[in-house]
Amino acid sequence: MALAARKPRVEKSGTRRRIVSEARRHFLAHGFRGMTMDDLAQELGMSKKTLYAHFPTKVALVEAALRDKLGELGAELELITSQSPAFLPALHAMLAVLQRHAEEIRPPFVRDMQRSAPDLFHMVETRRSALIQRHFGRLFAEGRREGMIRRDVPVRLAIAILLAATQGVMNPPRVTELGITPKVALSAILTVILEGVLTRSGRANR
Numbered sequence: 186m187a188l189a190a191r192k193p194r195v196e197k198s199g200t201r202r203r204i205v206s207e208a209r210r211h212f213l214a215h216g217f218r219g220m221t222m223d224d225l226a227q228e229l230g231m232s233k234k235t236l237y238a239h240f241p242t243k244v245a246l247v248e249a250a251l252r253d254k255l256g257e258l259g260a261e262l263e264l265i266t267s268q269s270p271a272f273l274p275a276l277h278a279m280l281a282v283l284q285r286h287a288e289e290i291r292p293p294f295v296r297d298m299q300r301s302a303p304d305l306f307h308m309v310e311t312r313r314s315a316l317i318q319r320h321f322g323r324l325f326a327e328g329r330r331e332g333m334i335r336r337d338v339p340v341r342l343a344i345a346i347l348l349a350a351t352q353g354v355m356n357p358p359r360v361t362e363l364g365i366t367p368k369v370a371l372s373a374i375l376t377v378i379l380e381g382v383l384t385r386s387g388r389a390n391r
Contacts, residue, residue: 201239204229209250216293217247218301248305255312258286262320272328273390279324280375287368292360295367299357310352317348325382333387343382350374 207229211220222243226236240246265278298306322344328334334343353359354370363370383391 200231200235204236204239204246205249205253208246209253212247212250212297213254213289213294214291216291216297217243218297222246244302244305247302248308251305251309254286254289255309255316258282259312259316262316266320266323269327272324272331272333272387275324275327276379276391279320283371283375284368287366287371290367292366295357295360299361303357306357310356313351313355314348317351318344321347328383328387333384333390334382335384338382343378346381347374347378350378 204225208217208225211217211225211228222236222240223233225246226233229236240249261282262279265275265282270278322340325334325340325343329336329340334340351371351374354363354374355367360367360370379391380388
């Protein structure tokens with residue numbers, strides 16, 4: 186009886202996971218305004234009733250897809266910074282993770298966020314800011330210890346500048362206005378900030 190009672194919860198969890206994974210893949214690449222919940226149910230090979238049992242609205246599913254992406258990003262950054270590697274290997278690993286995640290977000294999704302779900306972006310900004318403060322804070326502190334980060338720029342100030350640049354550029358209206366992808370925006374921000382905070386030794390070895 187105990188096993189029978191647990192089985193539906195496992196299946197339910199697996200179904201939800203599959204819905205979120207497929208929605209994330211499609212929404213981030215192609216946007217979400219043009220895809221109805223009925224279309225998604227058909228693509229997943231499930232009934233509309235099953236899909237709506239997990240996500241009553243498309244906005245709820247978009248939010249779940251975003252939370253899934255941010256959770257995955259946070260876990261990958263945590264794995265890098267919690268192992269306390271040397272500054273440069275950690276920096277390279279973090280940049281690779283950030284670029285890969287930024288590449289997943291394509292212009293159609295950015296446009297749809299701006300037009301149809303601006304409130305969700307507040308959640309993205311909050312989670313993103315927390316990730317930057319936590320993981321770049323650790324990284325810059327380690328870089329300071331190794332002589333790779335300038336001592337005349339306080340770590341907290343460097344993080345504040347990185348946050349301000351990210352919030353000012355990596356938002357749907359500005360990215361759309363500039364006609365760039367999130368990956369291009371992120372690359373430019375990190376290049377400018379890192380060139381400014383790294384010592385000569387740090388820049389030479391980057």
